[in-house]
Amino acid sequence: MSADLAHIRQVMEEADCLFDEATVEAAISQMAAKINAELAERNPVVFCVMNGGLIISGKLVSQLNFPLELSYLHATRYRNETTGGELFWKAKPEISFIDREVLIIDDILDEGHTLAAIIEFCKHAGASAVHTAVLVDKQHDRKARPDLKADYVGLECEDRYIFGYGMDYKGYWRNAAGIFALKGH
Numbered sequence: 001m002s003a004d005l006a007h008i009r010q011v012m013e014e015a016d017c018l019f020d021e022a023t024v025e026a027a028i029s030q031m032a033a034k035i036n037a038e039l040a041e042r043n044p045v046v047f048c049v050m051n052g053g054l055i056i057s058g059k060l061v062s063q064l065n066f067p068l069e070l071s072y073l074h075a076t077r078y079r080n081e082t083t084g085g086e087l088f089w090k091a092k093p094e095i096s097f098i099d100r101e102v103l104i105i106d107d108i109l110d111e112g113h114t115l116a117a118i119i120e121f122c123k124h125a126g127a128s129a130v131h132t133a134v135l136v137d138k139q140h141d142r143k144a145r146p147d148l149k150a151d152y153v154g155l156e157c158e159d160r161y162i163f164g165y166g167m168d169y170k171g172y173w174r175n176a177a178g179i180f181a182l183k184g185h
């Protein structure tokens with residue numbers, strides 16, 4: 001089914017900008033500074049969680065000043081919808097995790113099912129430590145594991161459906177240079 005582009009455009013026109021580009025870029029630089037200070041000697045394998053992690057991963061790793069290996073994994077729970085379901089692996093990582101420190105980079109920690117499952121997967125695969133970085137931590141009381149916090153968080157946002165900087169609305173607007181909230185959600 002082809003997307004209704006008029007609707008997709010209208011969604012952006014009506015959306016609220018929660019964080020403009022300069023604010024997001026500053027948050028990413030702060031994350032990078034902390035990661036540089038803490039992981040520079042750890043020889044981590046860095047994993048971008050596709051698709052949403054694409055933009056934050058690219059922007060973040062280019063500000064990391066130590067040698068690292070970069071790969072991706074693809075797990076999805078939302079499949080371009082605005083509410084989450086079962087975790088579905090589209091691509092599992094190919095690099096060996098055995099005795100390696102891992103840094104997982106994703107766009108958003110919402111209910112946390114995705115990140116929790118990825119962390120479990122990495123530990124099961126033999127990682128010696130799993131570090132996590134998310135651009136946005138959504139604030140609400142529906143967390144899958146309330147104790148699960150990302151080690152590096154760029155921004156905290158209110159409990160609304162957001163898009164931009166890698167996050168989609170029905171598969172669109174991952175390219176938006178700001179973080180926007182859907183009108184009425």
Ligand SMILES: O=P(O)(O)OC[C@H]1O[C@H](OP(=O)(O)OP(=O)(O)O)[C@H](O)[C@@H]1O
Pocket residue numbers: 049050051052053075076077078079080084106107108109110111112113114115167168
């Ligand atoms: O904390 P949770 O409630 O589990 O949600 C967070 C996950 O949801 C989004 O992925 P999605 O499944 O939409 O796939 P995408 O990355 O392809 O957009 C996002 O990229 C996170 O991986």
Ligand SMILES: Nc1nc2[nH]cnc2c(=O)[nH]1
Pocket residue numbers: 078108110111160161162163167168169
């Ligand atoms: N685009 C987008 N994806 C999500 N995955 C989990 N929560 C969200 C959200 O608010 N926006």
